Amino acid sequence: MVTEKSIRMSHRAMSAALVLLLALFSLFATAAVGQHLRDGRNVVLEGDLTGVQFTGGETVLIKANIADDLFAAGRYVTLEDATAGNTYIAAFEVDQRSGAVGDLVAMAHTVIISGSVEDDLLSAARMIRIASSATIGGDARLAAENMDIGGKIAGNLRAAAKSVTISGEVAGTVDLLAQKIVIGPNAVINGDVTYRSEVEPEIAEGAKISGSVTKVESNLPEMRSIIGAIIGIVIGLLIGWVVAFLVLTAILAWAFVGYFSIAANRLVDRPWASLGIGIAILIVGAVLSLLLFISIVGIPLGVALFVAIGIVKLFGSVTVSACVGLYLRGLLRRSAPPPSTAGRTGWTVIGAVILGLVMLIPFVGVVITGLAVVAGAGAASVEAWRRLRLTTV
Numbered sequence: 001m002v003t004e005k006s007i008r009m010s011h012r013a014m015s016a017a018l019v020l021l022l023a024l025f026s027l028f029a030t031a032a033v034g035q036h037l038r039d040g041r042n043v044v045l046e047g048d049l050t051g052v053q054f055t056g057g058e059t060v061l062i063k064a065n066i067a068d069d070l071f072a073a074g075r076y077v078t079l080e081d082a083t084a085g086n087t088y089i090a091a092f093e094v095d096q097r098s099g100a101v102g103d104l105v106a107m108a109h110t111v112i113i114s115g116s117v118e119d120d121l122l123s124a125a126r127m128i129r130i131a132s133s134a135t136i137g138g139d140a141r142l143a144a145e146n147m148d149i150g151g152k153i154a155g156n157l158r159a160a161a162k163s164v165t166i167s168g169e170v171a172g173t174v175d176l177l178a179q180k181i182v183i184g185p186n187a188v189i190n191g192d193v194t195y196r197s198e199v200e201p202e203i204a205e206g207a208k209i210s211g212s213v214t215k216v217e218s219n220l221p222e223m224r225s226i227i228g229a230i231i232g233i234v235i236g237l238l239i240g241w242v243v244a245f246l247v248l249t250a251i252l253a254w255a256f257v258g259y260f261s262i263a264a265n266r267l268v269d270r271p272w273a274s275l276g277i278g279i280a281i282l283i284v285g286a287v288l289s290l291l292l293f294i295s296i297v298g299i300p301l302g303v304a305l306f307v308a309i310g311i312v313k314l315f316g317s318v319t320v321s322a323c324v325g326l327y328l329r330g331l332l333r334r335s336a337p338p339p340s341t342a343g344r345t346g347w348t349v350i351g352a353v354i355l356g357l358v359m360l361i362p363f364v365g366v367v368i369t370g371l372a373v374v375a376g377a378g379a380a381s382v383e384a385w386r387r388l389r390l391t392t393v
Contacts, residue, residue: 043074045082053084054276060091070101073272077108079115086119090371094125096134103138107367111144113151120155128161132168139172147178156191173211176201183207245317246349252318253348257341259383260348263315264323267379275371278316278378285309315384316377317355318348323376325351 043055045064052068060074066084077091082099087106094108100116106123113121114131120138128144130136134151139158142149147161149168156172164176167184173191181195185206192211195201201213253260267274289305325347329339339347359369 073275130168134168183209246352248314249318249321249352250345250349252315253322253345254341257344259387260319260322260380261326261344263319263376263380263383264326266383267319267323267376270379271375274378274382275375276378277382278374278376280378281312281381282309282374282377285312312377312381313373315380316373316375317352319376319380320372321351321355322348323351324354325349327351328354 042058043060045053045055045060045062045066048065048067050067052071053064053066054071055062055073058075060072060077062070062072062077062079062082062084064082064084066082068085070084070087070089072088073090075092077089077094079087079096079099079101081097082101084099084101086103087101089104089106089108091106091108093110093112094106095112096104096115096117097112098115100118102117103119104113104117104121104123106121106125108123108125110127110129111123111125112129112131113134113136115133116135116137118137121136121140121142123141124143126145127147128142129148130140130151130153132150136151136153136155139155140149140153142157142159142161144159144161145163147159147164149157149159149164149166149170152169152171154171157166157170157174157176159175160177162178163180163182164178165182165184166174166187166189168186169188169190171190174189174193174195176193176195176197178195178197180199181197181201183189183193183201183203185204187204187207187209189207189209189211193201193209193213194216195213196216200215203209203213285305286309289309322344326339326344328350329336329343329347355369355372359365361368
């Protein structure tokens, strides 16, 4: 049964996917024309910068006036009196202390917004806090465990969380999915409030809501039998896929042992550069494949390119597996001689199993393994290009 909730969730998922696709496509276009990649342990961007900026490190401090878009990744990413166009950040903690950006896409453990987002805000984190000083010029689409929303949102608010507290102003409508909803005494909501929760929202005296407050039923019990059948099918397919993947990983690791060893070392030495290159190759390839599928003449080439993307992802996965497996071997056998071909193959398979277990971690597992495989694809592609150049010289 297709419910209103499933339709809305599908629309939100498509919107989020579209935003991320456009963000990554912008990054690849930048990489294709040779923009500078800044990466290191501690990175500081200052001054007036032109062109798209792509930066990563343990800590990233951005104090620059960036005339174009910004892509940043790291453990701690801080924007302090920084201006930029559309901004895309993946980190453990994102802190926009001041300044202004265009669209902001932030994926992290903790996201704190105290400055200005001139257009839309799209964020997924464990904790999201929009301070009272913050302004969002467009819509805010948020997903988190805990959420504290102050400041002003000029558009609509769409949020899913365990706990949501609204103490600021929302000019548009509010659509919430949460266990606990608190609307504080200083909250101002100029549109309707729609919520999905087992308990009634706590609306403090003094809160101003111009529209209606409506609860939407989930109708989840009617879908349990369908969900159970789908889960059974998925489990069967996953078991078959896991076995096939491990066998294929062993075959590739055995056949190209030297290649994957060098690619794994490159991934360790240049993780951020490998991630940027991997993203560029995979997403630009996917976009080009889609464009080729649109035209009848380009369909065969589109199919070939789509298959090539799958091969690149597979090689990226084997590269990461080799990296993880050999690192584990180094921890367990510090004084042991270098492994044989059979040994490297075995440790690569063990690395693939560990990678699969990490993927099972709720919420963050898929993100971690996905980024790792993309980085591995970048390292594997660079090594393949290096060998191709050597054979053509």
